[in-house]
Amino acid sequence: MNAQLADKPSAPTAAAILRRAEVARVYEVAQHTALERAPLLSARLGADVWLKREDQQPVFSFKLRGAYNRMAQLDAAERLRGVIAASAGNHAQGVALAASRLKIPAMIVMPVTAPQVKVDAVRRFGGAYAEVVLHGDSYSDAQAEAQRLRDQRDATFVHPFDDLDVIAGQATIALELLDQHQGPLHAVFVPIGGGGLAAGMAAVIKARRPGVRVIGVQASDADAMARAIEAGERVLLDEVGLFADGTAVKQVGTLTFSLCQQYLDEVLRVDTDAICAAIRDIYQDTRSIPEPSGALALAGLKQYVAAHGECAGSLVAVVSGANMNFDRLRFVAERAEVGEQREAVFAVTIPEQRGSFRRFCAALGQHSITEFNYRIGDAQAAHIFVGVQTAKRGEREALAEAFRANDFGVLDLTDDELAKLHLRHMIGGRSPLARDERLYRFDFPERPGALARFLDRMHPDWNISLFHYRNHGADYGRILVGIQVPPSELELLKNFLAGLGYPCVDESGNPAYRLLLCVEA
Template structure:
């Protein structure tokens, strides 16, 4: 007992974490998860990429390991008083399931910003043994409330990361993957929020295989560990981004910082677009959809390969969770193209004169358009927002040169957050120049040349006053087009629509159009 007490009070080491991990009680409830080779991504990157599938746990994240290990070791009097936890979602689910299995009461404080899928899951896993309280806007707010309740009730606080038993529970992931992969191993990538997973995995890997690099990965707008390691002390962030909500922590733990400072080889920062691209990569190789924090490690792995080229040995990314809100998928799909540098976004200014639109299409060459937004607003110049599919790095510069060679003004908006989040969805409102406008929805076949065919068949005296298109991966693209046609030429317009061969709907009398876009409204 004295030896255990001395170890608890001493600074944690790789050896002490390893001893705890080897006897952790995680497998009373958690599973040995698979280590799978990402064959598609390996071929694309020219690297040997593997995924440690913690999304396969009963709560769809690794957090069950640490939570259960901590709670299983409480004495009878502690169990009687119950536990309190704060979590953005995944730790909460682990505590809830552990409470149900161990038949003890848990009060779980979650931020009001926690995804509903996680809140619902906590209530489902905990059943009659768990109460959920929503408090504050971040994990840090929820943590402060949990500490207040602990002091008030005398319950045990099950910390999501800054506890040696929790760290040891998470460390079993490192032991598993070392047992699963016997070939040369270059590096293991782990996501970091408060640091429990990174601290545990780094400690046991360095204790068993000190030659293997362990690299943490953080969202660039929630990088508390990276900043702490740079400063040499823990720092408190004023704000954290919430896209990767599972790792949105303002300050890392004291224990986790000490372990990461000793045993992590590096911490990488990745942006939202890179995370979205990594979500898609995992889906393509596994048909599983991780949550943003669950894809952090792979986003960092890809960044590492891009910076270092081919390496000797395998690269392993821990897929830490898959508690994804379904309504986020629309955003993820849109941003993944940019994150993989498969889409470039431009604002292009062309003369408002006959033939300019066709010259613009010629400048695009064989590139597929992923999005096109335009609303007439100036008698002299047309301002177009366009997304273009790219296949390799450097194509953005080539497209910019092609536009400029045609004397078109161009802004590369690929890295512009305002443009990607908002401007791409705004098409200009009413315009006094949009007289004699007729509005149509078309179904274009998703193939090169469909737009060019439309332009070639359209009467040369008619003007396109509005155009909106976004590629959604279907067989047919949905396109909204405003065409200025004098009333005396409506019969010609009917002939054009009939012979074009594209399915269409006349929206000229649509009440929303009349209210928001029609010049005559």
């Protein structure tokens, strides 16, 4: 990380931002969005939690407010020359829609890592008025290219955050929120990328209701504002994480830094698992799915409640956007349980001998298994990757002790990024020990303890050489099992499978299995 001194223009006062917000021209295109109570989350946290639904905007993000307000101020000559913008996606959509409504030609530079759903939306909202250029891996790369093109074309650069008209446009969210919630309000949580939303909302809230806390929230791997405030000057991050792509900014703005430094009460950092858990929380209360940056504020709110307990007043989180790539949902679902501390992940080593699986299941007690990966690979020891449903973090230690009490080796992987992201999918391969292996897919009714009961019914004389299970939240669980059965006992196997009563499919001849896993292929 390299420190860089901020240019320190005289930042406007909170009162000045308030005046600009009160006359901002956002409602020519933007909507007043709902402030909705989150009853399920409120009950679980023991707090009065509300969601400011900026995901309901026409571009599914708050960014339309600032982009339109800035472009609406352009004079006739500036409109003819057109505008240039850089964005990871949401600002780009706001500029595109504003360009179409105001009939201003726009060139929009987006990083190549921007979700395809956002790139497609920019082209759709902008129509004939918006040209998309893909450049670089992050917003900062796209910004540098946009500034080069601006100088080349003498166009107006519409900054996504470090511009007074943009900041004032975003600040209109705070005006709406304060009008919608006039009762006791403890804190408002706002996501931070470059800082335009946080700067505008914090200034307006402090001007109108100075007793309300305004708390910024950043992804822990894209925390430029938090570091800047800690250092007392803007800093330039070498790299930023891209999961929360809408807030993946290497350096905050000069104006936004100054305003956030003055008016934010604190900035919290949250990790990927906490963001995934917050996405699920919003879905459960609203049946809508925010993008990762859109759930940042709620992840921070939950962290705040966990640290401070009961609050004297309501808590509001800004749901800033819902431009979620559908392909990301699998990852989000995978990580949400860990983020909510409802899943512990372990690598457990048990003796490779009969009865070990049963002792392992007994050590789990009444905990439901969320994932189970195993492939025979050693004649003496079996290495299992297992996910276990928990109610609170303390249960992780209790489970680990239960494994150790059975003389099982145990490694807690709950906070291990490599294991959660990659290694859980890489347990397998051909094994010379997997002779006479038959492969079956089973479906069974998914209910607490169902997997343990399934394991308990497996024939004690046949060795399990492969096992894969992952709870997907459906009514039926799905298991892949490798069973070592001598050819002379195949008729017994057939009778055993019929007696289990679970639908199953023999996959022993599956080409992919024969190629990748079967030792006799």
